[in-house]
Amino acid sequence: MKVTLFGTPLRDEVLGAAYWVGYADYAFAIDKLFPLIQSLTIQRNLQNPSFYSRLRNDLKIGCVIPPITIAFIIEGDLSVVDERYINEKISDGFVLDGIQRLNAIQRAFNEIDGPDRETFLGRTLHLNIIVAPSMDRLLYRMITLNNGQKPMSPRHQIDILSETIFDFETLSLKNQSHKSRQVSSNKLHIQRSDIVKGYIAFLASTPAIDNKLIIEEKMDDLIAERIIDSNISVDKFEFIEVLGWVADRCVDVDVNKWFVSGNNFIGFCAAARKNFEQLRAESTESLACAIERFESVFLHFDKKKIKVGDYRRKMVYEYFGEIGKFSVLPDSDVVIELSQR
16 A cells, blocks of 8 residues: 545645645555664664553554654655655655554554454554655754653654754765764764754754753753744754854864864854854854954863863853854953853
8 A cells, every 4th residue: 555645735834844644554554664763773762562562452453543743854845745756755754753653553463363464454544744844843843742741852853853864974064973983083073973962952042952960851841942932943044054054164174173072063053043144154264263262262261160061062152152242342351241151
């Protein structure tokens, strides 16, 4: 079987996305959709099989479960998307909601013997399909839908989508995975984990994304609230544009080395969400001068009285978030103002 869509799509006016409703059968779910959750290199851990034993038993009898939500990111004209497109490109989609239900369907099928297997495979699975124009906007919707629920934290959702959608191998920004870094570290390559953290900081518009003094669960709630309140759907730029801009400026070795520091990169990504329209006008040379000046200012802070990494991240955010203001102030005024934040 294939995916069948009902009528024309709804339009999400906030995201500029197309929203389809349709259905497939369990055979399609097992053959085409279940592999999507296995293809993620970072994914939400599946629950212990016993946790969903009741659902598996109900599925065997013939219960109806809530729709599975499948998402696609398509830049450009969304009108090219139709039933044929979705069926041909299904391997490019990913499961936005329903990982545990798909796992339960697959396991339930494996526990059935005889002619009941054919009956099971022919049962209907309802689908919601979201086709969004950008990753940033889809993440905004994902978190507004899931905030307040337990299944998956916003941080983990972003981890999954970042690993799924960012093609790190072809990204213009030089980067290195944790695994390859263990074998041979390249001092001019940014860690991929820092890129993901930078993305979280960008979406939440804050560098404070992993405060050790706050319980992790509460920290996730705070991040979700910041992302929801940030109104990202009205932004005129995307995070991928920030990455491309940073990559272009990293032709300067000193600038490159500065961004390799995770705290600098994360703080700058948060600042870019606040002030990218002004930052993007900075040339490589002017950015290098701004970085040099920031480092000169940062030397004034007593490292014995601060947590250097956290404070650096925050100061990068404050300084580059208001680069126009600080660029015309004398160093002494910059030091005093930053020390009061």
